[in-house]
Each structure stands twice: as C-alpha cells, then as structure tokens.
Amino acid sequence: MAKEIPDLVAEARAGTGKGAARQARRNGKVPGIVYGDHKDPVAVQFDFNKLLTQLRAGRFMSTLFNLKVEGQDDVRVICRSVQKDVVKDLPIHIDFMRLRRTSKVNLFIPVEFINHEECPGLKKGGTLVTVRNEVELIVTAGDIPDHITVDLAGHQVGDSIHIDDVKLPSGAKPTIDRNFVVANIAAPSALRSSDDEAPEGEEAAAEAEE
Numbered sequence: 499m500a501k502e503i504p505d506l507v508a509e510a511r512a513g514t515g516k517g518a519a520r521q522a523r524r525n526g527k528v529p530g531i532v533y534g535d536h537k538d539p540v541a542v543q544f545d546f547n548k549l550l551t552q553l554r555a556g557r558f559m560s561t562l563f564n565l566k567v568e569g570q571d572d573v574r575v576i577c578r579s580v581q582k583d584v585v586k587d588l589p590i591h592i593d594f595m596r597l598r599r600t601s602k603v604n605l606f607i608p609v610e611f612i613n614h615e616e617c618p619g620l621k622k623g624g625t626l627v628t629v630r631n632e633v634e635l636i637v638t639a640g641d642i643p644d645h646i647t648v649d650l651a652g653h654q655v656g657d658s659i660h661i662d663d664v665k666l667p668s669g670a671k672p673t674i675d676r677n678f679v680v681a682n683i684a685a686p687s688a689l690r691s692s693d694d695e696a697p698e699g700e701e702a703a704a705e706a707e708e
Contacts, residue, residue, distance in 0.1 A: 503642075505566050506552070506564065506565050507567075511543040518541070527545065532596060535596035535598060542567060544592065550588065560605045573596050574596070574597045574599070575594035599639055600638060605634070605635060608644075609633060609681075610648070611628075611647075619655040619683035627684045629679045634672065634674070643667040648664055655684070656682075656684075660680065661680055663680075
C-alpha cells in the first residue's frame with residue numbers, strides 16, 4: 499500500500515545569496531533551495547518552528563513530501579541536505595530535490611512483523627530479535643510503500659529471516675546487493691544459559707577423569 503504523501507508548506511523567497519539567507523533567518527524563516535528535474539532552482543523559505551517540529555519527528559530525510567508554495571504548482575520533493583548551526587544544532591538552510599512520479603529514489607521503509615501467534619519458535623519461548631527495523635529500498639516516487647511485511651508463520655528457534663525471504667512491493671528492491679538478515683528467532687534465555695554452561699561442564703568432567 500502506498501503511503502499518503504504529506505504536505506510541506508513553504509514560501510517563495512526573494513533573492514539568493516548569503517545576504518538574503520541571513521534576512522530570512524532574522525525573520526524567523528529557514529531558507530532553502532528546490533532543484534532538479536532539469537528545471538531552474540527555486541529559492542524558498544520555511545517557518546522555523548514548523549520545520550523544526552517536522553525534523554524532530556524523525557524520518558525527514560527519507561520522506562517524500564508534496565511541496566506547496568503559493569502561486570506555484572505543487573511538486574514532489576525529497577530532502578537532500580539540512581545545514582545546521584554548529585553550536586545550536588538548529589537548521590539554517592535546507593535543500594530539496596524535485597522528483598517525478600516515475601523517479602526512482604532510495605528510502606528507508608519500516609519493517610512490520612505479522613503472525614507472531616503462528617510462529618513455533620516464539621511459542622516455544624523464543625525471542626524475536628529485530629536486526630533491521632527499516633530497510634533501505636529503491637522505490638518509485640509515485641508508489642512508495644508504507645512498510646514491508648515479514649511473515650513469522652512457521653519459523654523455528656534459531657531461524658534467521660533474510661531479505662530474500664520477504665515479499666517486497668512491486669518495483670522495489672534493496673539498495674544492498676546481498677541477502678542480509680532482517681530478524682532472528684533467538685533461543686529462550688534459559689536454553690541459551692544452559693548451552694553456554696555446557697562446555698564448562700564437559701571440561702570439568704574431563705578434569706575429573708584425569
């Protein structure tokens with residue numbers, strides 16, 4: 499299922515360069531640039547407080563936005579750079595790249611696990627160990643999945659679930675060209691402790707025989 503693309507509201511910014519950017523900051527704005535798609539760059543600015551809230555909400559750099567600027571057509575963009583004040587760690591400039599619906603883009607997509615109750619390993623007391631709670635995929639800008647689904651049904655204690663075991667949305671593929679682990683079904687802690695102690699017991703028995 500494709501996720502709903504959130505709106506990001508900006509204002510057109512008059513002028514470019516350091517002087518215009520400083521003036522925008524004095525007015526409580528964060529200056530930015532929108533570039534790409536074989537079009538001229540457009541200078542914009544964002545309300546500082548609203549932008550800061552969105553940045554702190556997380557996943558900002560991997561979210562496709564519908565950029566709305568009064569008097570201009572909406573455009574889909576993805577953030578490519580956030581410059582921050584080295585002392586205050588607050589945004590002072592932001593860059594966005596335009597995307598078409600058919601554009602390919604790298605995004606981190608959340609991983610969702612289902613059918614816990616149908617997982618023999620978990621029923622036996624095993625623990626689901628999530629190695630990656632999100633996976634970087636190459637996806638089409640017009641069809642970004644909300645998440646990828648990992649089916650736990652049938653997995654036993656000791657099983658590793660690799661990316662090749664996961665059915666990815668149509669047109670999506672991992673950015674990493676290897677079959678990496680997404681999650682493990684770890685043994686119950688009591689069993690792990692028993693296994694850890696086994697070698698010591700064997701060594702003790704061997705010493706007794708000597």
